[in-house]
Amino acid sequence: MSDNDRRDAGLDTFPRYLMHHARQRPQQPAMREKEYGIWQTYDWGQVADNVRAIACGLAKLGFKRGDRLAIVGDNRPRLYWSVMACQCLGGIPVMMYQDAVAQEMVYVLQDAEVKFAIVEDQEQVDKMLEIAAETPLLQHVIYDDPRGLRKYDQPLLMALDALQEAGRAWAQERPDFLDGEIAKGAPDDISVMLYTSGTTGKPKGVCQTHEAFISAARGAIQFDALTEREDILSYLPMAWVGDHLFSFAQATVAGFTINCPESGETVMTDLREIGPTYYFAPPRVFENLLTQVMIRMEDASALKRGMFHHFMEVARRCGSDILDGKPVSGGDRFQYWLGNLLVYGPLKNVLGMSRIRVAYTAGAAIGPDLFRFYRSIGINLKQLYGQTETCAYVCLQPDGEIKLDSVGKPAPYVEVKLADNGEILVKGPMLLKAYYKRPDATAEAINADGYFMTGDAGYFDEDGHLKIIDRAKDVGKMADGSMFAPNYIENKLKFFQHVKEAVTFGSGKDFATAFINIDLEAVGNWAEKKGMAYSGYTDLASQDAVYALIRDCVEKVNADLAADPNMSGAQIKRFLILHKELDADDGELTRTRKVRRNFIADKYAVLVDALFEGRARQFIETQVTYEDGRVGKVSADLRIEEAKTFAPQAGQRAA
Secondary structure, X not given: OOHHHHHHOOOOOHHHHHHHHHHHOOOOEEEEEEEOOEEEEEEHHHHHHHHHHHHHHHHHHOOOOOOEEEEEOOOOHXXXXXXXXXXXXXXXXXXXXOOOOHHHHHHHHHHOOOOEEEEOOHHHHHHHHHOHHHOOOOOEEEEOOOOOOOOOOOOOEEEHHHHHHHHXXXXXXXXXXXXXXXXXXXXXXXXXXXXXXXXXXXXXXXEEEHHHHHHHHHHHHHHHXXXXXXXXXXXXXXXXXXXXHHHHHHHHHHOOEEEEOOOHHHHHHHHHHHOOOEEEOOHHHHHHHHHHHHHHHHHOOHHHHHHHHHHHHHHHHHHHHHHOOOOOOHHHHHHHHHHHHHHHHHHHHHXXXXXXXXXXXXXXXXXXXXXXXXXXXXXXXXXXXXXXXXXOOOEEOOOOOOOOOOOOEEOOOOEEEEOOOOEEEEEOOOOOOEEOOOHHHHHHHEOOOOOEEEEEEEEEOOOOOEEEEEEOOOOEEOOOOOEEOHHHHHHHHHOOOOEEEEEEEOOOOOOEEEEEEEOHHHHHHHHHHOOOOOOOHHHHHOOHHHHHHXXXXXXXXXXXXXXXXXXXXXXEEEEEEOOOOOOHHHOOEOOOOOEOHHHHHHHOHHHHHHHHHOOOEEEEEEEEEOOOOOEEEEEEEEEOEEOOOOOOOOOOXXX
C-alpha cells in the first residue's frame, strides 16, 4: 500500500493504524517480551484486544479526552499498549524517565497536570506514593507488575490486570464505545508529550501530534525500505524521542515487531537471541560495545590478537567501500572475505548484529573512528539528526553516501536551511505543535517563517551533507580568535576506550582545559593486567600510570586538532581526572546522559579556576547521591597535569 493509499484509507492516527494491523495481519507478531527467560509473543490481534481493555478500563475510571496519562517504566508491552489506549480515548500520554528520582518526577506531574499514571512495578509505585502529597491532582496509579505490592492498600492504587478485567466487562455493555472514540480522533490531535532534557533550565513538555510522528515514521520507512518483517530491540528509555520514533511510531506504521528485553542487565544476551534487522542506539552504547570488544581482545592469546589486528587493518582499508558497493581490488576483497569468516562474522554474532540491515545512531556526535570501525566490519551504521521538537527526524544518511563527519541530507518532507550565524533552521510536518502551557517558549522556538530554530550550529558541505559543529550557544572563540567547540573536542576524547566522559573549557581563554572521567571497567581491566592495586574509582583515577594513560589520549586529540585550521587553537593544555563519575542523580548529566556543562562549571568552579590559574593540585569535596537515595560526600586532592600541544598544521589526524 502506497502512502497515498494509506491516507485514503484514513490511517492518520496511531489507533487507526493499530486496528488496521489487527484486521490485516492479526496473527503476525507485533511484540515480544522476555519473561523468566522465555520469549512471549503477542500478535496484532492480541495487542488490539489488550489495548481495548486498557482503554475501556481507563474510561470506566473517568479518563476523558485531553486528560494526561503518565507512563513510567522500562520497555514493556503493556506500557506501550497503555500509550495506545490513552490515544484511543483522545488523551495525551506523558512519557517519564524510569530512572528519575521521585523529586524529579514532581515537576513533570505538576506541569502536565497528570491525573492518571500507569507504572511498571513496585519501585515506581513507591516513588508515586512518596510524592503523592505534592501531586494532589494524581488520582489513579495503575501498576503492571504486582510483585511486592500484595499488602499495598492505598486507595489510588490498582493492578493493570484488574483494570483490564474491568475494562472488558465495561466494554460488553458499550460495544461501540471505543470505536466511536477512535473515530473522533484527528491527525492534529496531540499524540504524546515528551519532555526536553533540561540541559539549561526546567524541562519543557513538547506536544507532538499524530500527523507529526506518522510523517516522520513514513519518511524513515520510505527512506530505508523498511517492511513489516523487521525486528527491533526496544531497550532505550520510553521517554526518549528516539525510542518513540523507532519503537512506537515506525513499528505502528510499518507493522514490524518490537522486542522488549528481560531487563537492562540482559540486553546484550537478548540482542544476540533476537538478532534485530533494524537497530538504534546512541553513540555511548556503540562506544561501550567497542570497549567490551577491546577488553576481550586484551585477554585473548597472542595468535588471536595478531589475527584480529591484521584483519581489522584490512577492514579499515576496504570494509566501508565493500559495504557501499564501491570498487575494491580482488586481493582486498579476498582478504576481507577471509576476515569475515574468521573475525568480523563471529564479532558481529557476539554483538548481536549478524542480521542488521540498517543501524542508526543519534543523540550526540559519534567519533569518526568509532563510526568507521562498525562500518568496516560490515554493519550498515548511519547517523541521523533530530530533536525532541522534530520527532528525532531532520537528516538521514542515504546508503552509499555515508560520510563519517556528517549527519546526512534533509530527510523526506523536511526543509533545512542555515541562519546567518550558522544556526540550523528546520521546517516540515514533524515539528512540534507547541510547548505545553508555554506559548512564550513556542514563539521563541519557531520564527516568523515557520522554521524551528534548533539551537545547533552547522554547515552544508559541497555534496549537500549537513555537518554539526556544536550547540550554537556553546560554540565560542579562543583568545586568538580560533573556534572553540567543546562538544566536538569531547567526542574526540570519548572515542578512547579509557575515557568515559569529558567536559572541556576554553571560550575566551588562551588555551583549553578538560575534566576527564575514566571508564572504570576499561581502566580497571588495564590496571589489573599491570598488577596495580586500587580500592575504587577515586583511588584508581589518582594513580600516576592512569594519568599517563589519559595524557596520551589527550595528546592524540591535540595532534588531531592541530591539523584542523579552525580548531588548532583549542588544544587541551591542562587536564585533571575527576574524583567521581558524573551522574544524572547529582544533576551533572541529563537522563539521556548529556553533559550539563554550565551546571558542572558552577559546581566545580574551584577546579576550573585551578586549571586556568596554573595550580598543580586542588582539594575538592563533593556531595554525591547513592542509588538508594542516601546522600554522602567524597573528597580528593586532585592533581592537574600538562599535556603536549602541537603547532597548527603540524599534527597528523588520528587514525
